[in-house]
Amino acid sequence: MSNIQLIIEERPSIVGNFMVGRLLPFREKRTVGPFAFIDHMGPHKLSDHENFDVPPHPHIGLSTLTYLFEGSIMHRDSLGSEVEIKPGEVNWMTSGNGIVHSERTPEYLRHSEKSLHGLQIWVALPKHLEQMEPNFHHASDHEIPHWQQDGVSFKLIAGEAFGKKSPVPVYSPLYFIEIKSFEKKTISIGHELFGESALYILEGSIESNGNVYEPKHILVATDAKLCEFTMQANTSVYIFGGEAFPEERFIFWNFVASNHELIEDAKRRWIEQTFPKIDGETEFVPLPEPNPLKPKQ
Template identity: 50%
Template sequence: MANNKLLVNERKADLGNFMVGRLLPFRKKRQVGPFTFIDHMGPSTLSPGNYFDVDQHPHIGLSTLTYLFHGEIEHKDSIGSRQIIHPGDVGFMTAGHGVTHTERTPAERRKESMKMHGYQVWVALPREMEEMEPQFEYHPAADIPTWMQDSLTLKLVAGNAFGKSAPLQGFSPLFMVDIHAREKSTLNLRNQLQGEVAFVIVEGAIEEEDMRVEAGQMLISKTDEQCEITLEAGARVLLFGGAPLPEERYLLWNFVSHSKERLREAKEDWKNREFPVVAGDDTYIPIPDRF
């Protein structure tokens, strides 16, 4: 493997009734561009009594981006946002100095079985914006730039790539692209992306030089130069990345900051119930002992 590439395997984690595969952070690579955390949700089948329910929990210093292939999630937060996120939609909550939220299967979908599959990624905020006011953006699937390139379907979920711009820009140079191959195809990324890039294999497999990367794995390249991938027929790949932030970012549970002291402060604030709350919700996820 070339020195500028890393191969990462999903590590399974249990979120109550739901399993996720964690791809980032990784021991040898803590961020890709401004992306600090990537969770693969599912694929799973939810049924009565076995729903997606993440109780009230806090964030600081980051934005959470939710993108689904199947299923629905109802997002509620402490600034009053309520939004059901459907397949192909983009939900983007920016925590800034502090926000809490819940993520659940919508009430109207709790009497049926439903396939659930998607990703949630965290994007670190630039240092000067870490304490900004919280906000929530929602972009429906119909607004996401989508185009064909040979036998590939590409969707620009966020940022700028392939000469196009998404409605969701974030707060630093980044990109997230959803690519699906109907037939075996080669994609040349030279001059199409800027910054570090991660290839997250959702379905099928890709080949890069002499390497085969399969579903459940992520290939990280520190540069987009001379980057060309071959997608097998039926493969689905997410591209993440962008310009790295100039300062290192630290993670403590659900908090991200350039300052370890700020992380400790957020931890104590959550323990002391000093964060804002989601209206009408009295649930509370305590910070795990290991933090």
Template identity: 45%
Template sequence: MTTRHSDVAGVDAVILPPTRDLGDGFKVRRALPSAHRRMVGPFIFFDHMGPATFAAGQAFDVRPHPHIGLATVTYLIAGEILHRDGLGNVQAIRPGEVNWMTAGSGIVHSERTPDTERRAGASLFGIQAWVALPKAHEETEPGFFHHAATTIPRTESDGAALTLIAGRSDGLVSPVRTYSDMVYADIVLEDIARYQVKAEYVERAAYVVSGALEVVGQAGRFEAGELVVFKPGAELVLRAAGATRLMLIGGEPLAEPRHIEWNFVSSSAERIAQAKEDWRAQRFAGVPGDSEFIPLPPDTPSARPASA
């Protein structure tokens, strides 16, 4: 994970996420957590998946694995993923839809290419984010919520289209239930179209999925694959340099620092240690019909605080 300097006023850091191979040649760019910025608002994990193409017989397969203390948010631009979890939910997610899974006290899930796509060949392109839960909700009952693309609010003006995945922004309110104030938006800009980043939340960042961004009135350019972290209170007008897509994330910082280790997030290192032991002993409820699982890595370090 590296950062680069930017002279753009209002920009705190530009994070260049490394590319990670998750197996079978499937690569992701992991923008959060980073050495410079562990969190942005409640967002503690941010993976840019693909774009990837699988030949017939190949697939995206994430075997059953556990989570605590967070919510996973899956949002696809292309392709399809079949979600299964320990509560018995089986749900395909397609572009524009939102899967929000509240892990809370603990849940296990798997994510795989559906059989029909697996046989014919598939593609995958999207974002998976983790949102840390406030301390009062860290041990809430786990739950899963699927939202069709038609229910996700959208606004469009002067070549800028904003889809509000979760939270509140630009006069819109997403139907996705969240546990803290936040914004998560998919913004598509035509060439030279503009979008104003407002100071609605203390912490905000824009991840450039494709294309490039400039800031009106300032020198500098942000390229695809970069996470641009804004300073608190800063308001900037972004302008697309060519057709551009970005994800806007942010929210109010949580009151306590968070620890993150493997797939676990908590305000308590001791709680993560307990979750590790529970997974080793297979005390989590498994995914019905899926006997595989990802073992706890043998060399997981002590839980690291993931404050901003």
């Protein structure tokens, strides 16, 4: 990134019974293109009596993207989806007007030692689709475009770039790209990027304008078209971004919306438990306190 506008460092946060590193939203940068939320999970080693458990909870106004480097998560949702997420695969759940899902260690792993490492991402929906019907898509690793170029490995996890298109059904112009290099390489891909753009360093380090940047940081670009940087050996980075929406996005808990009324309605529905249910699940995550509701107009 030859034109770094902002550097964001991971901050610790608790999700369910699990410690994660929160990257977005950040007080000085709430979104990057349509990307509204990014958590880095792990890497964590879990014993035979420790498991990842996030009971049923709701979403509106966004698509969730789960991408694992290690481990496994069982996804269940109120559409009836029940899918095990494994490394290299993409879970893409679009909440629209309301969906409920749970995320847990699969049953066959709950009494053995295991690891978990990955990214959980929210992509906001454009205003005209915020109230669309929910849907779910799972993409296997072999479906996602992979290629090698000058000794560097590329993977287009979501969106469009490099003349390729991911099978993940996105709802606005965006990209989420994995780049891995086992040798020192200079990368210049600004001609492939558009809108707002940022780079997340998972492992290794990159150099830009004489500065070295280490893992667990997001580098936000001033101009996506000037994206050039040097990857040191054994480095993995993720570049994400796209066209920003003209309207601000508000976030309360698991709800994303272009106006507060949609969030207030979702809060009421969750308190009253009128969101759709997940078959076989009776637990749920309560609305965070304090949770005052604005009076209905």
